[in-house]
Amino acid sequence: MASQSCIISDDWPGYSLDLFTYPQHYYEDLDYVLIPHGIIVDRTECLAKGIMQDIGDNNIVVLCVLKGGYKFCADLVEHIKTLIRNSERSISVKVDFVRLKSYHNDQSTQDMQIIGGDDLSKLTGKDIIGTGRTMKALLNNIDKYKPKMIKVASLLVKRTSQPDGYRPDYYGFEIPNLFVVGYALDYNEHFRDLNHICVINDNGKGKYEV
Numbered sequence: 001m002a003s004q005s006c007i008i009s010d011d012w013p014g015y016s017l018d019l020f021t022y023p024q025h026y027y028e029d030l031d032y033v034l035i036p037h038g039i040i041v042d043r044t045e046c047l048a049k050g051i052m053q054d055i056g057d058n059n060i061v062v063l064c065v066l067k068g069g070y071k072f073c074a075d076l077v078e079h080i081k082t083l084i085r086n087s088e089r090s091i092s093v094k095v096d097f098v099r100l101k102s103y104h105n106d107q108s109t110q111d112m113q114i115i116g117g118d119d120l121s122k123l124t125g126k127d128i129i130g131t132g133r134t135m136k137a138l139l140n141n142i143d144k145y146k147p148k149m150i151k152v153a154s155l156l157v158k159r160t161s162q163p164d165g166y167r168p169d170y171y172g173f174e175i176p177n178l179f180v181v182g183y184a185l186d187y188n189e190h191f192r193d194l195n196h197i198c199v200i201n202d203n204g205k206g207k208y209e210v
Contacts, residue, residue, distance in 0.1 A: 029204030037195040043172040050078035071184035
């Protein structure tokens with residue numbers, strides 16, 4: 001069952017930065033808060049409930065996409081574990097990690113690197129939940145191991161002009177085609193320590209450009 005998402009319109013002005021606390025070293029680098037941390041947490045809990053409704057009594061291997069997916073993955077897994085503890089089902093949850101790298105500054109590149117994953121052959125016959133933003137290359141790599149089921153959960157989906165844009169099975173927010181940072185999403189390794197999801201401004205892009 002695909003998740004219902006919270007759609008953020010193109011004309012949504014966001015929240016003023018003055019309404020929230022965030023690291024002082026980013027005071028001149030952001031335009032506005034797109035999604036506050038509290039709303040992220042609530043939506044992640046909702047996604048966990050949807051996953052548990054669909055997964056049945058099958059054991060789960062969570063494949064977390066680093067680095068941008070680590071906060072979402074950690075929170076999602078905690079919600080899933082809480083739901084399991086409060087149910088009568090006996091389901092094990094294991095977590096593995098892989099890294100996909102495809103950005104240079106704020107531009108997505110065609111060069112996709114898949115880094116890590118101890119031994120993907122152990123996914124054979126398992127139920128997999130992937131968490132992260134860039135999925136097509138990873139799914140092609142995982143599919144050859146013939147897992148029993150693959151479900152992809154992503155916190156964000158961007159609206160783009162691409163007709164073949166990938167849609168995960170579960171996603172929290174559909175957002176405009178903006179470059180966002182925070183909640184572990186980075187710009188050249190900066191802004192991961194920002195709890196809210198925010199829109200970076202030109203000053204921030206220039207300051208941390210490589």
